[in-house]
Amino acid sequence: MYQSITMNEMQRMKDINIIDVRESEEHQMGVIEGAILMPLNTIPSHLDELDKEETYHLVCHSGNRSSIAAQYLSKQGYNVVNVMGGMSAYSGKLSHEV
Numbered sequence: 001m002y003q004s005i006t007m008n009e010m011q012r013m014k015d016i017n018i019i020d021v022r023e024s025e026e027h028q029m030g031v032i033e034g035a036i037l038m039p040l041n042t043i044p045s046h047l048d049e050l051d052k053e054e055t056y057h058l059v060c061h062s063g064n065r066s067s068i069a070a071q072y073l074s075k076q077g078y079n080v081v082n083v084m085g086g087m088s089a090y091s092g093k094l095s096h097e098v
Contacts, residue, residue: 030094
């Protein structure tokens with residue numbers, strides 16, 4: 001089981017782990033600084049890079065793919081939060097260094 005929050009709620013948080021599950025070409029448009037770039041279809045091959053003691057906030061463009069990722073990762077025993085609205089609702093600074 002996982003919870004969902006809005007992008008506005010996430011933006012008010014400090015020191016959180018963010019996983020951006022958008023595709024590589026979407027990352028070229030900018031990413032949240034410090035986010036882990038992990039396209040949705042690559043998540044199963046990157047599980048060893050994640051810590052089950054941490055909580056990860058999952059973002060995509062609108063919240064659909066991050067919801068799929070949240071379902072999968074929570075079934076694998078990870079603590080995850082789906083960020084509804086995704087990058088389309090993000091109003092903060094973006095990094096263009098991918």
